[in-house]
Amino acid sequence: MKKICGVILFLLTFTQGIAFNIGIAPTSFEISLDKPETKEVTILNNTAEEMRVEVSPEKPENYNEEHYLGKWMRIYPKVVSVKPFGKQIVRFALRTPSDLPHGEYKSYLVFKEIPKKPVDEINKKENMKININMLTEIAISIYGEKGNQNIIAEVKKINLKKDGNKIQLETEIVPKGNSSVKAFYEVKFYNVNGKLISNEEGIIGRTGRSKAEKFETLINLPQKKVDRVNIKILDQKRKVILEKEMKIITE
Template sequence: GENMKKIIILINFVIISLVSYSLNFSVVPTRFEVELGKITTNEVYIINNTTEPMRLEAYVESDKKFGENYNLNEDIVIFPKKIFVKPGARQTVRFRVKPNSEYSNGEYKSYITFKEVPYDLKSEIKTVKRMSGANVSVLTEIGIPVYGYKGDQIVEANIEKLDVKRMKKSISVDILVESKGNSSLKLFYELVSVGLNENNKGKIGMSSREGKVKISAGIPIPEKLLNKKIKLIIKDQNNKVYYDKII
């Protein structure tokens, strides 16, 4: 029926949009780390990638996965919150993180989210009309993480499960982590090839600040190493090794 048609159109649109669609705006840099003992002011640049003027709004959100209680929402001030960017231009947005004596030691995280809003009422009506045609305009939303640190960072984690599977061109990693400290576990990989001086490093992912979380990642195998024996090493931010095997 009619509903099914709509669903199929939507699914098709999502796939098309992922393939052929570059984001309407970019945000630089894509993450921040701040010390919570002092006031810090930080700059973010918004770049309008379209040929139309653009309006955005900025707001702060917590990260449910990291731990909603450990956020900086109350202490981040963004200015301006309503942003106007000319076609192809760059606009500066600043945010201040205020110190708060109530924070205990450890790691905190919030997102600053930038959301495109319809430029005016007419364009909103046009957007709705165009949804039924082939030309669909999409409003972009980008969240960048802000990590706050106070005092000593204690990483205390149990790895309950660590599955590694080598496929043709990548290695899949599934890790179940329970965190008990005051800071998330951040996992990194190294691929060391036997008999070759090729060394590849990268990030696998991070846990929540406390509680259980599953970290899944695909590690690409570089062309040179496709048919070679590879040693995979998985370490945390303090260089503690959790996995070190030839795969």
């Protein structure tokens, strides 16, 4: 199941107001696998009714099976009851093999609200009665790091396109080491005389470990006319992956 922003909200009918029935804290972990560790996650019930939540690991699509952390994860309890506006603690432990190769591993930890009753009921007078169930499913990222991280990346594709008063940075980044890559950008804007107008910096995104990832990032465009752009793509250690002078595509 594909995760978008870590959260999937299943709507069983149309509704105007959307609020998550459950909350999770913290929303991600980065854990050393050099020794056994146990971590805690808090489940918050944001409703006036008691609810049951199922907790399970899930493999990310951009990590191969050998880099899937979930197969070494122990969760307890796997199903919890949470009182109205209450909270409950879930613990998970990572028990990896002693000879696990160095590198980064990942799993999602998925919290799925268990439905209480059927969605639709029809009474004997042929009037439709609808019980609306909004079920929340939240996935948080669990990263595990064993030994040394060898961060290597290649920028396979890069484009700049004008989008109103912004530019859209399109990149395709290939991880080639034993870790994911957190990619950042640094952009300098120059006029026709080669004078620096302004600069911008920010995050592009985070790749997986097993395949190329495509990203689209919006960057503020200066009000003054830009002739060319110098752009750097950097990894999480601020090492430059690519530096290039470019023109902005205005199609």
